[in-house]
Amino acid sequence: MVTSLQTTPADPVAINNTRTNLNASAKNLLDEKTNSPAYQAVLLALNAAAGLWQVMSYAISGCGPGNNKDKNGGVQTFDNTPSNQWGDTTITCNNKTYEPGQFSIISTADYATINKAYQIIQKAFGSSGKEIPVLSNTNTELKFTINESGNNGNKEVDTKNNAQILLEQASTIITTLNSACPWINNGGAGPASSGSLWEGINKGNGSACGIFKNEISAIQSMIANAQEAVAQAKIITENTQSGTIDKDNKPFNPFKDASFAQGMLANATLFF
Numbered sequence: 001m002v003t004s005l006q007t008t009p010a011d012p013v014a015i016n017n018t019r020t021n022l023n024a025s026a027k028n029l030l031d032e033k034t035n036s037p038a039y040q041a042v043l044l045a046l047n048a049a050a051g052l053w054q055v056m057s058y059a060i061s062g063c064g065p066g067n068n069k070d071k072n073g074g075v076q077t078f079d080n081t082p083s084n085q086w087g088d089t090t091i092t093c094n095n096k097t098y099e100p101g102q103f104s105i106i107s108t109a110d111y112a113t114i115n116k117a118y119q120i121i122q123k124a125f126g127s128s129g130k131e132i133p134v135l136s137n138t139n140t141e142l143k144f145t146i147n148e149s150g151n152n153g154n155k156e157v158d159t160k161n162n163a164q165i166l167l168e169q170a171s172t173i174i175t176t177l178n179s180a181c182p183w184i185n186n187g188g189a190g191p192a193s194s195g196s197l198w199e200g201i202n203k204g205n206g207s208a209c210g211i212f213k214n215e216i217s218a219i220q221s222m223i224a225n226a227q228e229a230v231a232q233a234k235i236i237t238e239n240t241q242s243g244t245i246d247k248d249n250k251p252f253n254p255f256k257d258a259s260f261a262q263g264m265l266a267n268a269t270l271f272f
Helices: 002-010 012-031 037-059 108-125 163-180 213-238 258-268
Strands: 076-078 091-093 141-146 148-150 155-160
Touching: 012 037, 012 213, 037 108, 037 163, 037 213, 076 108, 091 108, 108 141, 108 155, 108 163, 163 213
Parallel strands: none
Antiparallel strands: 076 091, 076 148, 141 155
């Protein structure tokens, strides 16, 4: 056995087999879906961001330009939005009573920003929910029309269906929601009363960024982790044969990196 181990490093067949296995593992990172932890990290982050908007849009207290209909995005109607609490998937941002801002309504402009990012993610998933390409495919085009009426009319979207661009959309959703921080229906600080929309949930300060503070933070981490996983998977694939390692003189491998896996799992438990 000792002799075998000693001679293996000099055995061309063993070396070639090892290289083949390394190449196959690296290839899985970019060219597989189910077997790529980086790809799965992307899906997790995208689903979490889109899912949080679905929940928030169900309960935000309204949207609009405020008392000047020509500011803050004006008055617009959006189609194919997440279902609100009345079951509608079309929303008109026309509230002119309250000024948009934190602890108030969300502005039409912010709603439009979130809606565009959300529609891109939904379109990327496709009707089957499985149409986001493998990570090595970065050039698939994504062209569609966002149905809006009002100040700007319909919007033509021309982008790419790839992980990094989609993660940017997820980040846009979360960043905009967190900064806009609109008021939530049945909001109010502290625990919700029995029968409330938020029964069993401590509502913090009653705003979107108060009620969902932990979820927002977790999704931000998930997006950052997914972006890092995609970038590192690309590096691993490009440098498999040369044996190049990262700036810390330590190879990153999302198949075996315990801290990466534990971080993604900890964040995911908030949603699943």
